[in-house]
Amino acid sequence: MHREEGMKVKPIFWQDDAVMILDQRLLPWQIKYLKCTKVQQVAKSIKNMAIRGAPAIGIAAAMGVALGVQGLKSKRGLEKKFDRFCEIIAQSRPTARNLFWALERMKRVFEANKEKSLEELKEMLKKEAQTILEEDIAINKRIGQQGKHLIKPGMTVLTHCNAGALATGGYGTALGIIRAAWEADIKFQVIADETRPYLQGARLTAWELKQEGIPVTVISDNTAGYLMAQGKIDLIIVGADRIAANGDTANKIGTYSLAVLAAKHNIPFYVAAPFSTFDLNIPDGKAIPIEERSGEEVIYIGRKRVCPEGVNALYYAFDVTPVELITGIVTEEGILRPPFKKEIRNFV
Numbered sequence: 210m211h212r213e214e215g216m217k218v219k220p221i222f223w224q225d226d227a228v229m230i231l232d233q234r235l236l237p238w239q240i241k242y243l244k245c246t247k248v249q250q251v252a253k254s255i256k257n258m259a260i261r262g263a264p265a266i267g268i269a270a271a272m273g274v275a276l277g278v279q280g281l282k283s284k285r286g287l288e289k290k291f292d293r294f295c296e297i298i299a300q301s302r303p304t305a306r307n308l309f310w311a312l313e314r315m316k317r318v319f320e321a322n323k324e325k326s327l328e329e330l331k332e333m334l335k336k337e338a339q340t341i342l343e344e345d346i347a348i349n350k351r352i353g354q355q356g357k358h359l360i361k362p363g364m365t366v367l368t369h370c371n372a373g374a375l376a377t378g379g380y381g382t383a384l385g386i387i388r389a390a391w392e393a394d395i396k397f398q399v400i401a402d403e404t405r406p407y408l409q410g411a412r413l414t415a416w417e418l419k420q421e422g423i424p425v426t427v428i429s430d431n432t433a434g435y436l437m438a439q440g441k442i443d444l445i446i447v448g449a450d451r452i453a454a455n456g457d458t459a460n461k462i463g464t465y466s467l468a469v470l471a472a473k474h475n476i477p478f479y480v481a482a483p484f485s486t487f488d489l490n491i492p493d494g495k496a497i498p499i500e501e502r503s504g505e506e507v508i509y510i511g512r513k514r515v516c517p518e519g520v521n522a523l524y525y526a527f528d529v530t531p532v533e534l535i536t537g538i539v540t541e542e543g544i545l546r547p548p549f550k551k552e553i554r555n556f557v
């Protein structure tokens with residue numbers, strides 16, 4: 210088992226010439242790694258959500274491309290092959306900005322080093338992917354430090370999906386803030402939405418927080434409004450998959466409903482995300498590509514079908530929270546607050 214000091218299992222890492230991906234579909238029941246030696250295996254792991262969460266997907270994308278080049282025997286058709294590796298990864302999932310951000314970073318390293326020997330190029334690309342991983346962990350920790358003061362003793366903090374160590378290189382964004390506050394000896398409790406249909410909250414967030422000894426209670430997604438109406442939620446912190454130039458934020462489906470409820474009940478609603486999640490090329494949330502996954506994933510819970518035969522199901526994996534419902538965006542450089550457009554322009 211691969212652990213960092215005092216930390217949970219690593220979601221992704223290099224082992225010799227392979228990329229090891231923790232199969233999150235099996236958590237919390239089983240800790241099993243997928244050994245990927247080909248770019249196609251990494252793309253498949255992203256697509257079928259063995260690895261998920263925007264920053265983790267970005268790291269996997271970078272490692273996948275590096276893996277593709279690793280497998281080359283000569284420089285014949287190098288540029289075409291490299292573009293193809295990037296394309297294979299780009300086709301895996303559309304919403305997380307971090308995936309495309311990581312590909313752009315790998316492309317820059319490729320362009321700057323493509324005249325070097327193949328062995329040197331392989332080394333540079335592998336190193337860049339590893340740097341993306343290490344930087345992500347450091348950035349998460351800075352997000353944690355920036356945001357930990359939002360959590361006061363005795364609070365109940367609601368989070369959605371899993372924006373934790375599993376969704377990143379390690380540590381987490383929304384859960385990074387929660388971790389940092391706990392490490393600072395602030396005592397509070399967490400409510401985790403179960404997050405149907407993949408159950409990131411019930412399976413992953415609860416698992417991570419349990420390991421840290423942070424009190425966590427799982428609720429079905431439709432319970433959040435009732436708790437807010439009763440004054441039982443003090444603060445909401447979620448992650449992000451893509452943030453537009455005006456601050457509109459795509460995150461796990463159900464985030465928008467939480468933000469509307471939070472506004473109704475005057476509960477502060479924070480997004481936690483690194484700069485690599487911002488997409489300054491798109492003006493607002495309408496332009497964010499929202500992934501639609503197979504309705505089968507809704508129709509079945511595990512192997513059990515829960516709808517009658519012949520019934521259709523819709524599965525949008527993300528929704529967009531309009532910026533006016535967001536209290537602040539916690540980044541590695543500080544908390545952005547309204548007017549977001551200006552803050553994003555100045556800082557990101």
Ligand code: MRU
Binds near residue numbers: 462
């Ligand atoms: O479909 P997923 O599990 O990849 O969705 C993940 C989320 O929506 C997270 O909240 C987001 O990626 C932020 S992770 C730090």
